Structures are given as structure tokens and as C-alpha cells.
Amino acid sequence: MHLIAEPAYVLHTRPWRETSLLVEVLSEQHGRVGLVARGVQGPKRQVLRAALQPFQHIRVDALLRGELARLTAAEALDAAPRLDGDAALAGFYVNELLLRLVPRHDPFPELYALYGRTRARLPGEGLAWTLRRFERDLLEALGSGFDWSVDADGTPIDPAARYRLDPEQGPRRLLSDRGHGERSAAATGRALLALACDLAPESSDLPGLRQALRAVLTHHLGPRGLKSWEMMAELSRVRSRPGREPDAAQD
Template sequence: MRIAGEPAFVLHTRPWRESSLLVEVLGASHGRLGLLARGVQGPKRHVLRAALQPLQYLRIDAVQRGELAQLRAAEALDAAPRLAGEATLAAFYVNELVLRLAPRGDPQPDLFVAYARSRARLGAGAPLAWTLRRFERDLLQALGFGFDCAVDGDGLAIDPAARYRIDPEYGPRRLLRDRGRDDRSDAATGRALLALAADEDLAASALDADDLAGLRRALRPVLTYHLGGRGLKSWELLGELGRLAPRA
């Protein structure tokens, strides 16, 4: 199968043998693709090599033969965002989620759009915690694992004053105060779920640090479930994503 002029984002690159690279990309029409880029490590191929760095938006030509496609050409379509510090770790997390959850060769146009939005937000210095929560929501939705953040698993409207745990298959479950369980750290506030459902800008919402931290902790078991119980390297690097505090 020939792939011609496919817009794609680079997710991951690693050396292969002496002069080649193994590249994972998220394509607009073909979904996640594994590419073999031969002979790109030489001194005369630095332009092509630079176009194959993570976060780069590019156009590719390739030939699919077996599990890996043979890269024929790649052209950068813009300048990749220049990130530093926590924003770099956030981008690593976004890329790792896509690599772990999106199957190869399965077209994911909604995921492609969601990735483009998150990449732009990271490049613009948007609040990191909220950028990641929005991407997690969009990723789960695009892959068929999503749930309605505006209603609970019983179809009742989310109460902004209540707290909810999120069941991977059932959706939000309201916590009842009379159950005698004191540990509510893995529960999201209703107002955080509603803000996520409305896709509000953080500056326009009434969310505080507790709302953001609770939402992160509530979504973590959902992601872990779909990851097959095996965590992410980025979780280990970041320790707790809650330290990605919102910035104005």
C-alpha cells in the first residue's frame, strides 16, 4: 500500500542499526503508523532527520510492507513547538498515551484533531493540567472509551457540589456521604466534570487547584484500566501529574 502526502505528527523516534530510524507517527488518514527511515543518520541527511523529531508536523510518503512502512519522503509543515521543563514532560505524556492506546493502522481522525489542539495549547503556554485533562477526555472519546461528563452512570445530571469516582465502563459514580468512607482523594468534583464536559477555558471557569487535582486522580484509574494495568514511563518521571500546577 502506498501512502502519499499524508499529514502526520511524530510521536517517537529511536535509532535502528547504524544509519536508520524507527519512527512512530499519528497520521490524519491512516492513524498510528510505524515507519522505517533508512539512511537518515548521515551528515547530509540532517534536514530529514530534523523533520523526524517528536511533535513535528510533517507530510510523508511511504510504502506499507508488513508491520512497518518504508519512509520515502518527509517534509516539515511547520516549526515544532519549543517546549521546556514541565511542558516537555507533558508532551512526552501525550505522545506516550497515543503510543500505548492507539492501535497501528486504525484511522483515528478525531484523535488526530485532538492531538493537534493539544500540541497547539502546549506551544502557546496554556495551563498544563487543564490541557492534559482535555486531551485525556478527547483521547478516550476518540478510541471509543469515552463517557459523558455531564451525567452520571445512572443518567442523572452531575451535581456541581458533589464528588464522583469514575468507573471505566460505567462512568461517573456519585459518592454518598453516608457510606462512611473518608478517602475521597480519587474523586472528581462535580464542577470539574461539568467544566470538562463544556470544554471551558480554565480562566473562564471557577475551578481551583483541588478541582484539578481531584479530576486528575479520578481519570488515572480509567486510563490505567485501558492500559491493561501497566503504567506509563511518564507517570514515573513526573511522579504525580498534579505538580503540573495551572498557570495563568
């Protein structure tokens, strides 16, 4: 199968052998595709290497045989966003989730559009909310999303209650006598309703929403977590040391 002038976003690139690269892209019509880019490490291939960096929007020609496709041409369609600090880590997280959860060669045009929206939002403000929206829409595109306005029993969400997210059935209301640990890892009903309406929740509701969604993602990822989660945890520990300012935008 030939990919001709196929729009795609670069998710990951790593060296392969002496002069080549293995590149993972999220394409518009063919989903996630692994590419072998041969002979791109020489000084005359700098433009091509630049087009194959993560977050870059490109147009590719490739020949697909088996699991990997042989790249024959690639050109950048725009300038990739400049991501620094927390935004760079958030971008790494977005790419890692896609690499782990999206199977190769399954068409997901909605994921291609979602990545474009998320990529545009990463350099801006409200980073935590950007990631929660991405997680919500990723689950929906993969067929694992929920109706965020009702609980698993079909009862309308109570904004004053707290809910854990059952990975298979959706929000489950917590009883008032639950322990502090379980409640702190639950989302407020107010946050779930905000998610349903695509409205940014109160800043105090974002940590619980993050923990609740992480439980769902962990279920789908299996026993092996994400490297980006480890990096976020280490960064949080560094920032919590005496004399350091806490991170205001938990991802």
C-alpha cells in the same frame, strides 16, 4: 499500500541499526503508523532527521508492507513547538498515551485533529487543563468516553457531590461516609460539569479530576503504567522537598 504526501505528527523516534531510525507517527488518514527511515544518520541527512523529531508536523511518502512502512520521503510542514520543563514532560505524556492506546493502521482523523490542537496548547498556560481536555477527547475518540453531565444511572451530576469514574459506566457518586483516600481520588461534580462544557474548572478541582481520569486510563492501559507517570511522580517528590517551591500546575 502507498502513503503519498500524507500529513502526520511524529510521536516517537529511536535509532535502529547503524544508520536508520524507527519512527512512530500519527497520520491523518491511516492512524498510527510505524516507519523505517533508512540511512538517515549521515551528515547529509540532517534536514530529514530534523523533520523526524517528536512533535514535528510532517508530510510523508511511504510504502506499507506488513507492520512497518518504509519511508521514502518526509518534509517538515512547520516548526515544532519549543517545549521546556513541565510542557516537555506533558508532551511526552501525550505522545506516550497515543502510542499505548491507539492501534496501528486504524484511521482516527479526529485524533489527528486533537493532537494538532493539543500540540498548539502545550506551550501556553493552563497545562493541567490542556491535559484533562486531551484525556477526555482521547477516550471519546477511542469509543470509551462518557456523557459528563450525568452519572452512570442517568442522574444529572450534582456540582456539590464527588464522583469516582467507573471505566466502563462513567461517573459514580460517592457516599458521604467514604474514606478520605477514596474522596481525594474523586472528582467534584463541579469539575465534571466544567469538563462537559469545555470550561476550565476551579484550580482546586483539577487534582481530583486528574486522579479520577487516571483511574480510567489505568484500566485501559492494563498492568503496565506509563513512564511519564513515573517521571511526574519523581518530579513531584523533588519539588516537595524542604526548600523547594511546590508545583502549581499538577499534570
